[in-house]
Amino acid sequence: MLSRVANALYWMNRYLERAENTARIIESQLHMLLDLPSMRKDPNAWKPLVDITGDAKYFTENIGDYTRENVIFFHTFDNKYPHSITSCLTAARENARSVREIIPSEMWEKINNLYLGIAEPGADEEAGRSPHKFYYDIKMSCHLIIGIAYSTMAHGEAWHFSQLGRYLERADKTSRILDVKYFIILPRVDYVGSSLDNVQWTALLKSTSSLEMYRKRFNLISSNNIVDFLIFDRVFPRSVLYCINHAEQSLSKIYGASDELSSSSSLYRLMGKLKGKVNYSHIDEVMDIGLHQFLDGIQYDLNTVGEEIHENFFALKKVSDSSSIGAQVQ
Numbered sequence: 001m002l003s004r005v006a007n008a009l010y011w012m013n014r015y016l017e018r019a020e021n022t023a024r025i026i027e028s029q030l031h032m033l034l035d036l037p038s039m040r041k042d043p044n045a046w047k048p049l050v051d052i053t054g055d056a057k058y059f060t061e062n063i064g065d066y067t068r069e070n071v072i073f074f075h076t077f078d079n080k081y082p083h084s085i086t087s088c089l090t091a092a093r094e095n096a097r098s099v100r101e102i103i104p105s106e107m108w109e110k111i112n113n114l115y116l117g118i119a120e121p122g123a124d125e126e127a128g129r130s131p132h133k134f135y136y137d138i139k140m141s142c143h144l145i146i147g148i149a150y151s152t153m154a155h156g157e158a159w160h161f162s163q164l165g166r167y168l169e170r171a172d173k174t175s176r177i178l179d180v181k182y183f184i185i186l187p188r189v190d191y192v193g194s195s196l197d198n199v200q201w202t203a204l205l206k207s208t209s210s211l212e213m214y215r216k217r218f219n220l221i222s223s224n225n226i227v228d229f230l231i232f233d234r235v236f237p238r239s240v241l242y243c244i245n246h247a248e249q250s251l252s253k254i255y256g257a258s259d260e261l262s263s264s265s266s267l268y269r270l271m272g273k274l275k276g277k278v279n280y281s282h283i284d285e286v287m288d289i290g291l292h293q294f295l296d297g298i299q300y301d302l303n304t305v306g307e308e309i310h311e312n313f314f315a316l317k318k319v320s321d322s323s324s325i326g327a328q329v330q
Helices: 003-035 037-041 047-051 056-062 068-076 085-098 105-119 123-129 131-152 157-185 195-207 211-217 223-232 240-255 259-264 266-279 283-289 291-314
Strands: 318-320 327-329
Touching (some): 003 195, 047 068, 195 211, 240 266, 283 291
16 A cells, blocks of 8 residues: 555544544533533633643634633634644545545545535534534534444555554543543542532543443442543443554554564554553552553653654655665655
């Protein structure tokens, strides 16, 4: 497979996953404010949604105060911010356009329609009038695209590059959402275990679409159980462990049957170390280390794996040729 095609498939799925996660987080915040009317007057109620991104400096320099309107604009329509929903869907569409001969036509049509729905004039007014419907529609459209791909795309090399991008992005977002809740949302330590704490943990589960599956396993809201579920559950498709295991499986399929190649690859070793770290850790060890420190390490490892994927599969490399003077760049 051409590296251009693999790169487009990998990033198309990362951007779609990022847009879907952003829509889900905003929708969850809107629901939480309905449950906690007192928070509507809090000037920093929307600030955690910016902290999740790690781009608070950009926000204060380019957007302003942490109002609902500003945060929604930042996350949804700011086309100068590369991680907004508009920017992500624009990039996903361009990547999809470049591999139209690889992906199913229904998938391309759905990605194009989703982009046009965000880019058309009046989309910002629609989001202001019916925000719940607006973000719900984005989320469901992304689910539909994933379903179309699963049902109609051959599960070969192109598919596994798509899966690699999707699961790495999903693992990163789940870890960031958990990290922000643990450190930022609660204003005081004595709020831990309060009704406010429970509502916020419930909102966190909703923002990862995991509330119903969590209830089936644990029923009562408990911070330890939620952290355990979102990091270590082996069968829930949005847990960090599930995402890393499936990303590693796709990487193995991409390497194919060449054991020699896979065992000598620095990328394969990095992914194996990350997989081992999450598979053989336990919630009690995480709490002893510190949840923030553990998640920070996971995010660092995911970024390192992402950089190594770029170097291994997508980056332009110098080609040496002993029969000619100098080097070529392919």
